[in-house]
Amino acid sequence: MTIFYxxxxEDEVLAPFFIDEIGEDLSSEDWFEHIDLLADFWLAKILGENTYYGNFVGAHVKMPHLKRETFTRWLELFSVTADEVYVADIADAFKKKGEQFAKQFLNTRKKI
Known part of the structure; x- marks a missing residue:
């Protein structure tokens, strides 16, 4: 996750969003908490562990500056990073879940 962030x-599309929401210092407490939350999220979604109890769509829907292009770029960078970090089967599992979450988010955004 740290590699992705x-x-x-450094990404011109994503950086302003993350800097605005969490800051630019990956070693800050806010980033530590965010990455820890996401570790729990992915453990729950990929491995079925009982680690995440939040609402990822609800947390992001409240951010009106998130657009389709933002999530599309997130998915592109997420996929590239998964391919760099994991063997093909594991990377594919992450990418498939990422695509599902992006679609879920975008479908929810349409209803608002």
Whole structure:
């Protein structure tokens, strides 16, 4: 996750969003909490562990500056990073889940 966020903070589409919401210092407490929450999220979604009790769509729907292009770019960078970090089968599992979450978010956004 840290590798993804290092890239996101350098990306012209994603960086402004993350910097605005969490800041630009990956070693800050806010980033530590965010990455820890996401570790729980992905453990729950990929491995079925009982680690995440939040609402990822609800947390992001409240952010009106998130657009389809933002989520599309997130998915592109997420997929590239998954391919770099994991063997093909595991990367594909992450990418498939990422695509599902992006579609779920975008479908929810349409209803608002």
């Amino acid at each position: 290092e890239k996101a903070l």
